[in-house]
Structures are given as structure tokens and as C-alpha cells.
Amino acid sequence: MTYNNNINENVTGLVKGSGTGTFSGVTVTQYNSLIGSTSNGITSVAPGSTTGVPLVSQGASANPSYTTMVVAGGGTGITSGTAYGVITAGTTSTGAFQVVTPGTSGYLLESGGSSALPTWVSVGGSGNFVLIQSQTVSGVTTVNFTTGINSTYNNYFLLVSGISYQFNNSVTSTIAISTNGGSSYILTGYRSVFGNVASNSTTWTTSNGSNQYLSEFGLLSSTSSIISGGIYLYNLTSGSGYIASSAKGVCADTTAANTNYFICAGQYETASTTANALQVASGNGFASGTFSLFGILE
Numbered sequence: 359m360t361y362n363n364n365i366n367e368n369v370t371g372l373v374k375g376s377g378t379g380t381f382s383g384v385t386v387t388q389y390n391s392l393i394g395s396t397s398n399g400i401t402s403v404a405p406g407s408t409t410g411v412p413l414v415s416q417g418a419s420a421n422p423s424y425t426t427m428v429v430a431g432g433g434t435g436i437t438s439g440t441a442y443g444v445i446t447a448g449t450t451s452t453g454a455f456q457v458v459t460p461g462t463s464g465y466l467l468e469s470g471g472s473s474a475l476p477t478w479v480s481v482g483g484s485g486n487f488v489l490i491q492s493q494t495v496s497g498v499t500t501v502n503f504t505t506g507i508n509s510t511y512n513n514y515f516l517l518v519s520g521i522s523y524q525f526n527n528s529v530t531s532t533i534a535i536s537t538n539g540g541s542s543y544i545l546t547g548y549r550s551v552f553g554n555v556a557s558n559s560t561t562w563t564t565s566n567g568s569n570q571y572l573s574e575f576g577l578l579s580s581t582s583s584i585i586s587g588g589i590y591l592y593n594l595t596s597g598s599g600y601i602a603s604s605a606k607g608v609c610a611d612t613t614a615a616n617t618n619y620f621i622c623a624g625q626y627e628t629a630s631t632t633a634n635a636l637q638v639a640s641g642n643g644f645a646s647g648t649f650s651l652f653g654i655l656e
Contacts, residue, residue, distance in 0.1 A: 372400060393421060429453065446475060464488045464510065464653070487515055487652035495644040497524065503651050504540035504635045507594060511653030514591040516638070518575060518607060521585040521647030523640065531640040532571035533589060535601060535626060540635035545570040550603075550624030557617040573603040573624045582613035585647070587620070597632040600625050 372384040372392075386392070390402035391413055403413065406424035412433075414425050427433025435454025439445065444458040444467065458467070461478020468479045490506035507514065516533070530552065534543040551566035552574045576585040587607015593599050605622040638649055 374398075374400060391422075429455070444476075464655075486655045488655060490514075490651045490653055492648055492650040494646075494648045495521070496646055497643065499640055499643045501638040501644065501649050502540050502635065503637075503649075504536075506651070506653065507634050507636065509595050512593060512596050512656065513654040514594055514636075515652045515654055516589040516591065516636070517648075517650040517652065518585055518587045518589070519648045519650065521576070521649075522645045523583065524643035524645040530574040530620075531576045531585070531638065531644075533573040533575075533591075533603065534570070534637045534639070535572055535594070535631075535633040536635035536637065537631060537633060538635075540637070543635075543637045544626070547627050548572050548624055549627055550574065550622060552620070552622045554609075554618045554620040557619075568627075571624065572601065572626055573605050574622045575605045575607055575620060576609045577618045577620055583609055583611045585609045589622075591636070594633040598630050600627075600629050601631055601633055602626075 370383045371386045373381055374384050375381050384400045387402055387404070389405050391405070392400055392402050395401040401421070403421055403423060411424045412427050413422050414427055414431060415422050426435060426437050428435045429448065429452045434445075435448065436457070439457045440459045442460045444460075446456045446458060448454045448456060456475060458475055458477075461467070465478040467476045470476050488511070491503060493501050493503075495501055521531070534545055536543045547568075548571055549566075549568050550571065550573065551564065553562050553564040554577045555562045573589050573591075575587055575589060576583075585607065587605060589603055589605040592602045592604075594601055602625045603623065606620065608617055608619055610617040636651070
């Protein structure tokens with residue numbers, strides 16, 4: 359049946375028709391969400407107290423509500439995390455996400471298998487290397503390491519990888535320490551021994567005594583030579599005993615098809631010194647290559 363009536367009832371809110379000529383008002387509350395109700399009714403859902411919380415379905419038999427979105431709806435199922443923590447999936451395919459709190463600096467995240475959270479562990483234990491910093495050189499005479507040398511590690515390893523020089527000059531490259539974070543470097547008070555032998559010779563050439571470097575490396579310092587090797591640096595940060603070093607590696611002259619093998623041992627003669635920066639230097643300049651400093655776990 360069709361009705362042709364004017365609506366003149368004084369109602370508040372939304373006007374709802376019964377389909378039989380009866381009209382009534384549905385109260386509307388500011389900021390509420392309107393949803394369908396029983397018998398063609400209209401109801402509302404009040405917003406939550408937390409800004410940003412979505413309106414989430416509660417299925418076909420209940421009103422939606424403002425709440426945390428679950429994984430099945432594309433959410434996380436959690437309302438907060440831990441600063442700098444690692445997010446993982448839940449205990450089931452639709453379970454709420456989980457958070458692994460941050461671990462000790464330098465540690466790695468190790469799997470706990472298919473039914474447990476991963477955990478932070480040291481890098482394999484004593485004697486393993488942790489990269490502190492790598493520097494690729496180009497047209498410089500000094501390379502400074504001024505961060506990461508602290509009480510976390512007492513012993514360090516400097517990897518020399520494919521270093522070439524800017525100019526021809528048969529000198530060794532050197533390492534010195536700093537106790538003021540790299541504001542200045544100590545250039546006296548060391549004692550060392552350096553030796554090398556060429557691939558076309560059976561004679562060792564050595565030098566020793568007091569000099570201005572903790573360690574030396576290389577020898578065939580020409581633009582056609584490439585240096586690779588490693589330097590162990592002992593007792594840098596304990597503040598007791600002596601700081602010492604040992605180095606070995608190869609320096610190959612690609613033009614002359616000649617290779618030098620070098621070794622070096624050194625010590626800073628003042629006991630109980632705490633170093634916190636290193637400088638690698640070459641008077642004839644580093645043209646290319648990479649220096650990588652590692653801390654050694656104990």
C-alpha cells in the first residue's frame with residue numbers, strides 16, 4: 359500500500375519510517391558510528407578512548423567495536439611494542455604478533471626453532487670477530503678509527519684489503535694510537551721489529567728499535583703494488599699492561615711480478631694506557647682499497 363502523507367511529526371535525530379505510515383526519531387550522538395539494528399532499526403557505536411583505533415567487525419551476530427585489529431583482518435593483534443624491538447609472528451598463523459626485546463650491542467638474533475621466539479646471542483662465542491667499521495680509501499694519507507674502540511672489546515683486528523698507493527715510494531704504512539678520541543695521535547714511545555722477504559729472494563730484511571709507530575705493514579709501496587693482510591691489536595682498552603700488535607701479509611708488485619711477505623710486532627712502552635682511537639697512515643697516500651676494524655669477543 360502506498361501512502362501519500364506529509365511528515366509533520368516533531369522528532370529529534372534521524373527520521374525512521376515503519377513502512378506503514380508511522381515515523382519515529384532515532385537519536386544521533388556526535389562522533390558515534392551508525393549501524394543497522396534489528397527490525398530495520400538504526401543504532402550507534404561509540405568511539406573508543408584511544409585515537410587511531412579502528413572499527414573492527416565482530417562477525418555476523420554482533421555489533422562492530424573500536425578495538426585492536428587482529429591478524430586475520432590485516433592487523434597485528436597487539437597494542438604496543440618495545441622501542442627498537444624485533445617484531446615476529448604469533449604462536450599461530452593468525453595469532454597476535456610478538457616482540458623480541460633488544461639484546462646486547464653486537465649480539466646476533468638466533469633462531470629458537472619453529473615453536474619458540476629467537477634470542478640474542480654472542481657471535482659464536484670467544485675469539486669471534488665483530489665488525490666495527492669499514493672504510494674504503496681514495497686519495498688520502500691517513501685513515502682514522504675514532505668510534506667503537508672502548509671497553510666492549512680489549513683486542514682488535516684490522517683487515518687490510520687490496521690497498522694501493524698514489525705515488526712510488528718504498529716506505530711502509532703505519533699504525534698509531536690515540537688516548538683522546540683522535541684529537542691527536544701518539545707518535546713516540548713505541549718499540550717494534552719489522553721483517554720482509556721478496557718472492558725472488560731468500561734473504562730476510564729486518565729493522566727494529568724505537569720508532570714512532572705501534573705497527574707497520576707493506577713495503578713495495580709503488581702505484582703498481584697491492585697490499586693485503588691483517589694486524590692484531592692487543593690490550594687496547596683495559597688500561598693495564600702494555601698495548602701490543604702483530605701484523606703479517608703480502609705486498610705484490612703487479613708490474614714487476616714480485617711479492618713481498620711482511621711481518622711486524624710492536625709495543626707501546628708506557629704501561630696501563632687506554633687507547634680509544636687508531637690512525638693508519640702512509641706518507642705516499644692511499645689510492646684505493648679498504649680497511650676494516652673488528653672487535654674480538656673474549
